[in-house]
Amino acid sequence: MATLRVQPEAQAKVSAAGSRAGPLGRRGPERLEASATRPPSPLLESGSLIRGHVDVFREDLCSKTENLLGSYFPKKISELDAFLKEPALNEANLSNLKAPLDIPVPDPVKEKEKEERKKQQEASREELGGGPQQAPLPLQKEDKNEKKKGDDEDKGPPCGPVNCNEKIVVLLQRLKPEIKDVIEQLNLVTTWLQLQIPRIEDGNNFGVAVQEKVFELMTALHTKLEGFHTQISKYFSERGDAVAKAAKQPHVVGEAQVRVHGGKDTFEVRPDPSLPQGDYRQLVHELDEAEYRDIRLMVMEIRNAYAVLYDIILKNFEKLKKPRGETKGMIY
CATH class of the missing domain: 1.20.120.180 (Proteasome activator pa28, C-terminal domain)
Structure with missing residues (x-):
C-alpha cells in the first residue's frame, strides 16, 4: 500500500499560512483589528433620528x-x-x-384734406420743373404754422x-x-x-x-x-x-x-x-x-x-x- 509523503518545505508553508490566517480562516488578526477600529456609518448613527422625523x-x-x-x-x-x-x-x-x-378716431374729412394738400404740393413741384423726385420746396412761415395746426388737429384728443x-x-x-x-x-x-x-x-x-x-x-x-x-x-x-x-x-x-x-x-x-x-x-x-x-x-x-x-x-x-x-x- 503506497503512502503519501509530505515534503518538509511544503509542510512548513502550510503551517505558516495557517498561523497567518488565524482561527477565522482567511481574515488575519490585522484585518480583524482594522475592521473593529473602523468608525460606524453616519447614516446608521443618525438613522433612528431621521426615521423619527420622517415618521412624524x-x-x-x-x-x-x-x-x-x-x-x-x-x-x-x-x-x-x-x-x-x-x-x-x-x-x-x-x-x-x-x-x-x-x-x-381720425376724422376722414381731415384725412381727405391732408391728402389733397399733399397732392397739390407734388403738382406744384412738377410745374416748377423739379419733378416728383426732387426735395420739397421750403415752406413759408405762414404755411408752417398752418401745417403745425393741422397736425395738432389730426392727433385728436388724448385718450389716456x-x-x-x-x-x-x-x-x-x-x-x-x-x-x-x-x-x-x-x-x-x-x-x-x-x-x-x-x-x-x-x-x-x-x-x-x-x-x-x-x-x-x-x-x-x-x-x-x-x-x-x-x-x-x-x-x-x-x-x-x-x-x-x-x-x-x-x-x-x-x-x-x-x-x-x-x-x-x-x-x-x-x-x-x-x-x-x-x-x-x-x-x-x-x-x-x-x-x-x-x-x-x-x-x-x-x-x-x-x-x-x-x-x-x-x-x-x-x-x-x-x-x-x-x-x-x-x-x-
Whole structure:
C-alpha cells in the first residue's frame, strides 16, 4: 500500500499560512483589528433620528389627507358649484361684457384734406420743373404754422390709459386663489400617496398597481391646473397687443361709424353702436368674451378635480394606504 509523503518545505508553508490566517480562516488578526477600529456609518448613527422625523411628517400628512377627504373636498365642491350658478358666470348676452375703448378716431374729412394738400404740393413741384423726385420746396412761415395746426388737429384728443375689462378682472381675482389652493392640495395628496408606496418585492403588487394608476391621474390633473396660470397671462398679453394695435391704427374702424348728412352738400361722421366696430377694436371685445368662457370652464375644471380626487381616493383608500394588506404569519 503506497503512502503519501509530505515534503518538509511544503509542510512548513502550510503551517505558516495557517498561523497567518488565524482561527477565522482567511481574515488575519490585522484585518480583524482594522475592521473593529473602523468608525460606524453616519447614516446608521443618525438613522433612528431621521426615521423619527420622517415618521412624524408622514403621520401629519396622513392626518391632513384624511381631513381633506372628510370635510375640505366636499366643502370646496359645494362652494364651486354655487359659484358656477351665480349670475356673474351666467351672462347670456356676451355683448354686455364690452369694455369702453376711449381711443380717438381720425376724422376722414381731415384725412381727405391732408391728402389733397399733399397732392397739390407734388403738382406744384412738377410745374416748377423739379419733378416728383426732387426735395420739397421750403415752406413759408405762414404755411408752417398752418401745417403745425393741422397736425395738432389730426392727433385728436388724448385718450389716456386704456383700462382693463373690470368684469373679467373681478372674476379672475376670485379664480386665481382657487387655482392656487387646488394645486397645493393636490400636491399634498400626491406626496401622501407616494409615501404609501411599499418596498419593491416580487408578487402581491396589485395594490401597488392601483397606486400607480391613481398617481397618473393626479399628474394629469396637476398638468392641466398648472396651465391655467399661463392661460390667464396669455389673455392679458394678447389683449394688450390688440389695444396697442387699435391705438396705433385708429383709422381701422370697419363699419362702426356712419355718414350723416348735415346740410346742403355737407355730412358728418357719427358712431353707431349697433354696427360692428373695427377689426382691432372688435378683437379686444372678442378676447374678453373668450376669456369669460374660459373662466367658467376653469371653475368647472377645478370643481371636477376636487370631485374626481375625492371619489377615486375614497373608493380605493384601503388599497392606497395598505397596498399589500395586513402581513400575517403563514400556517403550514
